[in-house]
Amino acid sequence: xxxxxxxxxxxxxxxxxxxxxxxxxxxxxxxxxxxxxxxxxxxxxxxxxxxxxxxxxxxxxxxxxxxxxxxxxxxxxxxxxxxxxxxxxxxxxxxxxxxxxxxxxxxxxxxxxxxxxx
Amino acid sequence: xxxxxxxxxxxxxxxxxxxxxxxxxxxxxxxxxxxxxxxxxxxxxxxxxxxxxxxxxxxxxxxxxxxxxxxxxxxxxxxxxxxxxxxxxxxxxxxxxxxxxxxxxxxxxxxxxxxxxxxxxxxxxxxxxxxxxxxxxxxxxxxxxxxxxxxxxxx
Amino acid sequence: xxxxxxxxxxxxxxxxxxxxxxxxxxxxxxxxxxxxxxxxxxxxxxxxxxxxxxxxxxxxxxxxxxxxxxxxxxxxxxxxxxxxxxxxxxxxxxxxxxxxxxxxxxxxxxxxxxxxxxxxxxxxxxxxxxxxxxxxxxxxxxxxxxxxxxxxxxxxxxxxxxxxxxxxxxxxxxxxxxxxxxxxxxxxxxxxxxxxxxxxxxxxxxxxxxxxxxxxxxxxxxxxxxxxxxxxxxxxxxxxxxxxxxxxxxxxxxxxxxxxxxxxxxxxxxxxxxxxxxxxxxxxxxxxxxxxxxxxxxxxxxxxx
Numbered sequence: 001x002x003x004x005x006x007x008x009x010x011x012x013x014x015x016x017x018x019x020x021x022x023x024x025x026x027x028x029x030x031x032x033x034x035x036x037x038x039x040x041x042x043x044x045x046x047x048x049x050x051x052x053x054x055x056x057x058x059x060x061x062x063x064x065x066x067x068x069x070x071x072x073x074x075x076x077x078x079x080x081x082x083x084x085x086x087x088x089x090x091x092x093x094x095x096x097x098x099x100x101x102x103x104x105x106x107x108x109x110x111x112x113x114x115x116x117x118x
Numbered sequence: 119x120x121x122x123x124x125x126x127x128x129x130x131x132x133x134x135x136x137x138x139x140x141x142x143x144x145x146x147x148x149x150x151x152x153x154x155x156x157x158x159x160x161x162x163x164x165x166x167x168x169x170x171x172x173x174x175x176x177x178x179x180x181x182x183x184x185x186x187x188x189x190x191x192x193x194x195x196x197x198x199x200x201x202x203x204x205x206x207x208x209x210x211x212x213x214x215x216x217x218x219x220x221x222x223x224x225x226x227x228x229x230x231x232x233x234x235x236x237x238x239x240x241x242x243x244x245x246x247x248x249x250x251x252x253x254x255x256x257x258x259x260x261x262x263x264x265x266x267x268x269x270x271x272x273x
Numbered sequence: 274x275x276x277x278x279x280x281x282x283x284x285x286x287x288x289x290x291x292x293x294x295x296x297x298x299x300x301x302x303x304x305x306x307x308x309x310x311x312x313x314x315x316x317x318x319x320x321x322x323x324x325x326x327x328x329x330x331x332x333x334x335x336x337x338x339x340x341x342x343x344x345x346x347x348x349x350x351x352x353x354x355x356x357x358x359x360x361x362x363x364x365x366x367x368x369x370x371x372x373x374x375x376x377x378x379x380x381x382x383x384x385x386x387x388x389x390x391x392x393x394x395x396x397x398x399x400x401x402x403x404x405x406x407x408x409x410x411x412x413x414x415x416x417x418x419x420x421x422x423x424x425x426x427x428x429x430x431x432x433x434x435x436x437x438x439x440x441x442x443x444x445x446x447x448x449x450x451x452x453x454x455x456x457x458x459x460x461x462x463x464x465x466x467x468x469x470x471x472x473x474x475x476x477x478x479x480x481x482x483x484x485x486x487x488x489x490x491x492x493x494x495x496x497x498x499x500x501x502x503x504x505x506x507x508x509x510x511x512x513x514x515x516x517x518x519x520x521x522x523x524x525x526x527x528x529x530x531x532x533x534x535x536x537x538x539x540x541x542x543x544x545x546x547x548x549x550x551x552x553x554x555x556x557x558x559x560x561x562x563x564x565x566x567x568x569x570x571x572x573x574x575x576x577x578x
Contacts, residue, residue: 005485006524009517013224016216023213027206027266032273040199040273041192046182064171071164078161081453081492082133098168106171112178125298126383126391135451142380143353144446144498146275149510153448153496222495226518229511232433239276241500242433243511 008073015070022063046116057110064106068099146244152252156215159208166205199270206266211259218251274356274504277365285312285363286372291321293333294377295387306330312363318374319347319358322388335388342504345440349388350377355442355502379445394454395441398461402484406468407476408536419536421473434467434512436505443499443509455488459499459509462490466512469519475533481523490517 028034029052030043037043053060076095080088135141139154176185192198221228228251230242291308308329310321319337326333337347340359347358352366352375367374382390406421408414413421443459450456465484468474484490493513500510522528555561 005487005489005491006520008487009491010521010524013220013521016220016224020213020217020220023209027209030202031269038273039193040202040269041189044189044192046177046185049177049185067167068171071160071167074160075164077487077492078136078157080487081449081456082136084452084454085487102168102171105175109171109175109178114177114181116177116182125301126385127296127303129378129384129390130381130454131451133452135448140353141448141451142350142355142446142498144501145354147496147498147501149495149497150448150501153494157494219495222514223493223517224521226515229514232430232508232511234429234432235436235506237276237278239274239506241503241506241508241511243500243508243514244497246511 008077011069012073015066015073018062018066019070022059022066025059026063050113050116053110053113061107061110065103068102068106072099146240148249148252148256149244152215152218152255155211156219159212162208163205163212166208170205195271203267203270206270207263210262210266211255214255214258214262215252218248218255221251222248274502274506280365281362283364284314285316286367286369287312288372289321289363289367290373291325292373292375293325293388294375295333296378296384298386314364316363317359318349318351318356318361318363318366318376321363321374322358322376333388334386336390343438345438345504348379348390348440348442348445350379350445351375355379355445357440357442357504360504379441381445381447381450382441390441392441395444395458395460396439398457399439399464402457402461402465402480403476404461404464404468406471406474407479408473408533409475410536413536419538421536422534423472427472431467431470434463434470434507437463437467437507437509438505440504442502442504443507446498446502448496448498449492449494453488453492456492457484457489459493459513462493462516463507463509463512465490466516469516469530472531473533477530478523481520484516485520485524490520493517 030040032039032043035043035048037045037048042048072095076091079091083091131141136157137154139151144150173188176188188198192202218228228246228248230246233242289310289312291310293306293308294303295306296303308325310324310329312321317340319340322333322335323337326335335347335349335358337359338344339346342357342360345357348355349358350356351358351361356366358376363374376388378384378388379390382392382395385391406414408421413419437460439460441460443463444450447456447459450458462484465480469477469480474480490513493510495510495514497510500508503509519528549555549561
């Protein structure tokens, strides 16, 4: 039987490997000259942002879920460490709720963003 | 006769050791500074992710007008550009140091080979390639952060 | 722990101020106390402490035994770094510019009095990882007449970890143990790796399963302070990373340890016992054959009482 320790660690490391690539991509697409625009502000223009969401929606969702899992799993570990595991169930429940709520928000962003030029 | 319970002091620094690398002044241990920075940037990023997901959902929640209004502030030194600057800064460190930690913790490499003790008695992992990677992280981080600052504030 | 031979062999400042963090459990009071000590070349921090105890203040409490870095009893925080007092030269930690040495009890352990800390939990964690060789055939170990062979290369892989003296400095330096008392700690986890990597040990599966918990190697985040303070160059930080990496491989079905070699009875033990020479006389009442079977038990406690 696989125990919790390894499962969490594997989730943490696999998402970390994913995030290295996805985060680099996420930061690099804000570089103006790589997007053929003049300024940083222009990379955030509705047309470009909508294009990103439209063309790379799945990638953005994978990024959001990987970041949420990695971030909140890490935060859970830190909180458990600081409390010596005293509020384990409470911390786990709050963390799961946060992942679900913000995961749903991210999904809604990808699905529900309207076309700026209908 | 009732036995008197002997008092002891709990001498654990607690969570403060996670944010202050100088709770102890350990020599030849920049990994501890990296540990604290990784932890602090990790906590900040977990908090910022929530704000980021919420803010980037603006067009879906309220339409593009509110988004355009916010984005118009994204030039020079404004709250929006400062947010991007700090988010990118902590992300660069967490990411770069994360690569080092993946190699060390997940793949178990870059920590040297066990050896017989000989002067000056430095543990093999402290002189292995993970240490060089750590110095590389400390070198690349400010460079990438400065480039990000240039793009965010001056482009 | 990095050793600087030049710093360790130079003449220390003539007089050094010792600032010692003291604790009185009866009054539940903590305070700093200063003592001035005249030093000499080659004087260690433990020498100075003993001088203070003998000549200035008899009430000061610390633990020590061998005075030569073997027993691991005299660990304390010296100028902010966990060190063995007996292995630390005054000249390493005090200079003419700053002839002050601050001594505190080890962090992450309960303080009983002054510099004396309670190692009960630490040793319980050490015991919990079964720090001894386990063979499927228990008799091989219990009988003690056989040898378990290993190659010099295999020995080199684990020799470093066998040097641990359980002084607890690594546990004191660990920033995770600073807040999480469940964490097994660098010393116990290094021992797990020492036996998992030992080709003679046959309980590696059980060991890996036992430490696959949140408070096991997963709680370590490689601050590497344990390796930096270890007085025996054991490198527990690297041991934990190796253990973690192997644990992941094992759980993914990618790790299999080589089968342990069979125990071999050394040839010299097969030799028959030499009989006593005919001219030898035994003390009256001594049955040498009975003594061979059951050695004499000295009633120490009775004698003491």
